[in-house]
Amino acid sequence: MKNDETLNVNKNNWENLYSEKTTFLQYPADWIIRFHNLYLKKNLPSGKVLDYGCGTGNNSIFFLDKGYEVWGIDVTESYKKLVKANMESRGHNVSLMEKFAVLSPDAKRLPYEDNFFDLIVANQVLYYLPTEEHIKKIVQEFHRCLKPGGTVFITMMGPKNYYIVYHAKQILNNNVYEIHFDDPNDRLKGYREFIYLVRDESELCHLFSEFTPVNIGYLDQGLFTVKSNFHWIFVGQKK
Ligand SMILES: C[S@@+](CC[C@H](N)C(=O)[O-])C[C@H]1O[C@@H](n2cnc3c(N)ncnc32)[C@H](O)[C@@H]1O
Secondary structure (H helix, E strand, O other), rough: OOOHHHHHHHHHHHHHHHHHHHOOOOOHHHHHHHHHHHHHHHHOOOOEEEEEEEOOOHHHHHHHHHOOEEEEEEEEOHHHHHHHHHHHHOOOOOHHHEEEEEOOOOOOOOOOOOOEEEEEEEEEHHOOOOOOOHHHHHHHHHHHHEEEEEEEEEEEEOOOOOOHHHHHEEOOOOOOEEEOOOOOOOOOOOOOEEEEEEOHHHHHHHHOOEEEEEEEEEEEEOOOOOOOOOOOEEEEEEE
């Protein structure tokens, strides 16, 4: 399977999901709330935030609620109507949608100026890219678009994650796994995705070596069919 095909399979999965829904994922991820409480409140209480792969805008809207200026970008077209619905339900002015853009899945450049953002968040997104080169290219763009000293918050799937342990069908190359959800009772029934796995902390730091690590952590919840939601959490600073 070619890299472009895996990019498009992943994009179409999300496009289909968002097209079918009128509301979906309204609440911020709890690790984003903790990151805010433990780090941002003290170190970056305001500023410009990019939510890369923002999906329904659940986390974007959390940052708006906290007083940040927020930009969002995603590869799907249909994500915007969900962000808009979430904004309306939280009482935000929908003119803020002007800051939400659509990106081609194989884009090599982000549509922002150099040194623009204080924080870039890529929560559960970068593993949809098919090679280390693709990921590094976008990470270089994060670096370009961040102000000096700016912060990145990135999560990547790790080997314990239930996608990898229970749903991986084959390995395309060293790091990319084809994931199928076959169980008719599964909430993700019929899904097929390609996921770039990060095995350990040294791989994580290598991928994001453009940044000085501020904290290497992880999240891992086991709830019902989500037996482990293990993701690495990389917090870094522009050198
Ligand atoms: C698991 S969802 C995460 C959404 C959101 N960041 C969150 O935390 O709820 C993955 C998102 O990444 C987007 N996505 C997939 N491939 C992408 C790519 N190559 N570049 C940017 N976004 C991508 C999908 O459309 C989807 O909205």
